[in-house]
Amino acid sequence: MTWIEWLRPALIDATETDLLEELGAGRAQLWLGETAAIVTQCVLNDRGRSLHVWLAGGDLDGVMALRPGVEAWGRGLGCAFLTIDGRAGWRRVLRRHGYVPDGSELKRMLQ
16 A cells, blocks of 8 residues: 555545645655554644644554654654544553543643
8 A cells, every 4th residue: 555545544624635735835744654654744823832643544553653753753843742633542542652632632742
């Protein structure tokens, strides 16, 4: 499979064209592994700068293998948090990695 095929099921509120435009404009970052991909966006909100996982797909182990690098990159940018929207199953998986519910999102302090 290709990275776009891994991410296609996660494209609920956006299209492939939207994804490619965000990546091309530098407003989103693509993280590729051997069996998974993650797309992040650095956002500024009332809590400060955070790195948001917009999309993730592929093999669960592959996604989790990308997580430490994504988090380190967010810290390097000065992001206070990493946030993720996703299905309820992510809560179970990410809880053991320091993620806590915050409204409809999960978040983890990076600093």
